[in-house]
Amino acid sequence: xxxxxxxxxxxxxxxxxxxxxxxxxxxxxxxxxxxxxxxxxxxxxxxxxxxxxxxxxxxxxxxxxxxxxxxxxxxxxxxxxxxxxxxxxxxxxxxxxxxxxxxxxxxxxxxxxxxxxxxxxxxxxxxxxxxxxxxxxxxxxxxxxxxxxxxxxxxxxxxxxxxxxxxxxxxxxxxxxxxxxxxxxxxxxxxxxxxxxxxxxxxxxxxxxxxxxxxxxxxxxxxxxxxxxxxxxxxxxxxxxxxxxxxxxxxxxxxxxxxxxxxxxxxxxxxxxxxxxxxxxxxxxxxxxxxxxxxxxxxxxxxxxxxxxxxxxxxx
Numbered sequence: 464x465x466x467x468x469x470x471x472x473x474x475x476x477x478x479x480x481x482x483x484x485x486x487x488x489x490x491x492x493x494x495x496x497x498x499x500x501x502x503x504x505x506x507x508x509x510x511x512x513x514x515x516x517x518x519x520x521x522x523x524x525x526x527x528x529x530x531x532x533x534x535x536x537x538x539x540x541x542x543x544x545x546x547x548x549x550x551x552x553x554x555x556x557x558x559x560x561x562x563x564x565x566x567x568x569x570x571x572x573x574x575x576x577x578x579x580x581x582x583x584x585x586x587x588x589x590x591x592x593x594x595x596x597x598x599x600x601x602x603x604x605x606x607x608x609x610x611x612x613x614x615x616x617x618x619x620x621x622x623x624x625x626x627x628x629x630x631x632x633x634x635x636x637x638x639x640x641x642x643x644x645x646x647x648x649x650x651x652x653x654x655x656x657x658x659x660x661x662x663x664x665x666x667x668x669x670x671x672x673x674x675x676x677x678x679x680x681x682x683x684x685x686x687x688x689x690x691x692x693x694x695x696x697x698x699x700x701x702x703x704x705x706x707x708x709x710x711x712x713x714x715x716x717x718x719x720x721x722x723x724x725x726x727x728x729x730x731x732x733x734x735x736x737x738x739x740x741x742x743x744x745x746x747x748x749x750x751x752x753x754x755x756x757x758x759x760x761x762x763x764x765x766x767x768x769x770x771x772x773x774x775x776x777x778x779x
Contacts, residue, residue, distance in 0.1 A: 466768065467693075467731040468541075468548040468564060469722075469752070470534050470557030471740030472638075481757030482533040482738060483511050488758050491543050492536040499532045502574050527577045533738040534560045535570055537755055541735070544761065546768065550729045552693030554722050557740055558708050565688035567705040572684065576709055597646045598659045599637040609653070619645045685709075693725035723748045733771045735764055 485492045486507065496507035505525055509517055510532050514525030534557065541547070553561035556577070563573040601609070619641035639646065639658075650658040685702045692699040699705055719741075726734065727749045734752040743754055753767045754760060 465549045465730040465732055466546075467726050467729070467734040467750075468538065468551045468561070469726070469734045469736045469741070470551070470553030470560040470564070470738075471719075471736060472530075472555030472557055479511055479513060479529075479533075479739075481760070482536060484757050484759075485536060485540055486511060489540050489543070491539045495536040495539050496532060498570070499528065499535075499574055502571050503528060503578060524578060528574050530556055530738065530740060531560050531573060531577055534740060535563070535573075537737040538564060540761070541755065541764070544765070546735075546764065548690065548735075550691040550693065550726060550731060552722050552726050554695050554719060557737075558694045560737075561692060561694070562688070562699070562705050562708055565690040565692040565699075565705075567685050567688050567692070567699075567702070569684075595641065595643050595646060597639045597641075597650075599639055599653065600657050600659070601636065602654050602657065619649050691729050693722055693729070695719075695721045697721070697725055698728075719746050719748075726750075733767055 482492075486496060493507070496510060499510065500506050503524065505521065505528070509521060509525050510529050512525075513529045514522030517525065548564070551561040551564045553559070559573055559576060562568060563570050568576075619639050639649070641649070646658065685705045687702045688699055688705060692705070694708060696707070699708065731750050734748055734750055736752055736754045739754075739756050741754070746752075751767060751771065753764050755764050
């Protein structure tokens with residue numbers, strides 16, 4: 464049986480309590496945060512809070528790497544329990560983490576890539592002009608294309624699809640990007656409560672550029688993956704393909720449907736979502752999924768591995 468590690472995007476912020484508990488309980492998690500601290504100059508306390516309470520510059524840096532650090536720490540905790548994947552995949556920030564897990568680049572280079580200036584840097588200090596993200600939750604009886612028509616003439620963009628409805632084949636949860644003003648304007652014509660914006664925070668999800676991407680001078684040493692690697696663009700099998708995950712500020716459209724199909728094509732029978740990188744009970748995969756966010760989730764993960772027959776290969 465094939466066990467997959469899935470790395471998501473955390474579009475609206477995740478609960479840090481679970482990873483804080485992992486950090487407190489497992490030395491290997493503390494070691495991971497210490498290493499990331501050496502590379503980034505950010506302490507574990509700052510990363511575990513997602514930068515909350517820090518100055519604006521520190522908070523921005525922490526938000527860029529807190530999710531990736533949490534996913535790496537969860538991976539390390541699973542590894543010391545003998546749980547290792549046969550395939551890895553991710554979307555948004557998670558696609559880059561998955562590339563590191565597949566040994567396309569080092570964890571240090573991963574953190575360096577996430578800390579480089581993103582598309583919001585072009586806006587300088589103008590908070591109003593910086594991109595923000597929002598989730599559009601479409602009510603069951605509502606036209607899935609309502610947001611396409613409502614945003615005509617505006618600059619809000621569809622940068623991802625979550626929560627695919629199996630009956631209609633349409634995404635009923637859509638990830639949007641735009642300025643706070645533009646997202647608020649769209650929310651005013653949407654069904655009440657349909658749009659949840661992440662206000663006042665730099666987007667954790669790498670947002671595809673609206674126009675041609677500037678030349679990117681950051682060039683990490685990339686290798687072909689040593690594990691099967693899936694992205695929303697399909698399987699990644701070469702160093703050049705891995706490099707595309709990092710091009711244009713990692714501007715991958717977030718599409719969990721395409722990612723799920725790639726993982727399924729590799730024979731995945733069970734997926735473990737690393738950290739609070741995907742909402743629970745929102746995304747349906749074509750195979751069972753267990754979210755591993757805290758020490759309490761480890762028992763469920765081990766039970767699921769045995770239930771679905773992964774024990775001979777996934778448990779050392």
